[in-house]
Amino acid sequence: MLLAVGLIGVALAVHWFDRDGLRQSSGAPITFPDVLYFTMITITTVGYGDIVPVTTEARLFDALVVTPIRIFVWLIFLGSAYDFLFKRVGEQWRMNVIQRNLDGHVVVAGYGTSGAEAVTELVSRGAKPETIVVIDDSPAALQAAEACGTTVMAGNATRNAALEAARIDRARALIVAAGRDDTSILIVLTARRLAPNVPISVVIRSGDNEAIAYQAGANTVINPASFAGLLLAGSTHGAHIAEYMADLAADDGRVGLNERLVTADEVGKPLAEIRTGLGHRIYRGGRMFCFWEPEAKQLEAGDTIIEVVPREGVRAVP
CATH class of the missing domain: 3.40.50.720 (NAD(P)-binding Rossmann-like Domain)
Known part of the structure; x- marks a missing residue:
């Protein structure tokens, strides 16, 4: 908007200082309102012919300066309309489509x-x-x-x-x-x-x-700081403990942790006998039991198993 006003202001100023090069069909003297009217009409349209440039300088200015200003002003307004209307409407429509599919x-x-x-x-x-x-x-x-x-x-x-x-x-x-x-x-x-x-x-x-x-x-x-502390502390108890913990957490490691529900053929069996990996824990009724506890000796329907598996055995995220 500032650019458009600036361009119109330039045309208005030149027309006012060169108002002797303009003539009205009525023959009346050119006043500032006449110059303002002529400038706005010339920039937004091709004019109505009631005020026309009569000198060579005025005609060259309208041909070489006002015409490009007219084009720039229209592009500015069209660009603004696209940004404020079409682009936002299109973006809203795109977001609605995305939201429906989420x-x-x-x-x-x-x-x-x-x-x-x-x-x-x-x-x-x-x-x-x-x-x-x-x-x-x-x-x-x-x-x-x-x-x-x-x-x-x-x-x-x-x-x-x-x-x-x-x-x-x-x-x-x-x-x-x-x-x-x-x-x-x-x-x-x-x-x-x-x-x-x-x-x-x-x-x-x-x-x-x-x-x-x-x-x-x-x-x-x-807590990133706490996790880093676990790795650092683990490294003091063995050269490979921290490496293994990072291996479990990273996607590019050889092993990974997997969480899944117990299958029908596993019900009644101990956690140690699952075939997909090494069972570490089960979650049952909101409580956690480790592999050495009595509850892990017999899996029940609805149990959630935490196991260590080869990396290719980690269930992919759907």
């Missing part, structure tokens, strides 16, 4: 270092990038996430509207990596109210806030 997806709130690593790991484990929805209010972060093929949504994940737009109630899981503990916990609270059953994993950097994150509704709380 089901069983993973929502990532925050695309900083942890969020980006989580997306990379999800994709390397078999998740299709388009089934990952990244919410962030940083254009640079959204651009980086979109370059990975993910679905991106600009917004503040602490607000209901952003999570509702990402169809959090139909998501398979939510990963919260906002970069600040208070923001992450607020996202967890908002998401838990909108989707009571969605699994929520959150990155918390302060140990004092881990309990608060669980109280807010998080199912899993990850």
Whole structure:
């Protein structure tokens, strides 16, 4: 708009100072309102002929300067109309199509270092990038996430509207990596109210806030500093302990952790006899039992098994 006003101002100024080169069909003297009228009509249309340039200089100015200004002004207005109307309507239509198809997806709130690593790991484990929805209010972060093929949504994940737009109630899981503990916990609270059953994993950097994150509704709380501490402490008890722990967590390791439900043919058998991997734990009725405990001697229907399997045996993310 400023550029358009500036171009019109240039034409108006030149027409006013060269008003002796203009003539009215009525023969009346040229006044400033006449110059303003002639300038606006000439720039927006080809004119009505009631005021015309009569000198060579005035005609050359209209031909060589006003005509390009007319073209630029129209392009500016058309570009603005496209940006404010067509582009936004098209973007809204595209988002509506995306939202209708969102089901069983993973929502990532925050695309900083942890969020980006989580997306990379999800994709390397078999998740299709388009089934990952990244919410962030940083254009640079959204651009980086979109370059990975993910679905991106600009917004503040602490607000209901952003999570509702990402169809959090139909998501398979939510990963919260906002970069600040208070923001992450607020996202967890908002998401838990909108989707009571969605699994929520959150990155918390302060140990004092881990309990608060669980109280807010998080199912899993990850503390990067604590995990690094585990690896460092493990390395002091054996040269290969930290390596094995990293091997379990990374996608490019030789082994991996797998979580699955017990199968019908495994019911009644001990955890040690499963054929898919090495059983470590079972979860039954909200309680956890390790492989040496009596409850692990006989698997029951509905048990969830945590096992260590060869990397190719890790179930791919749908």
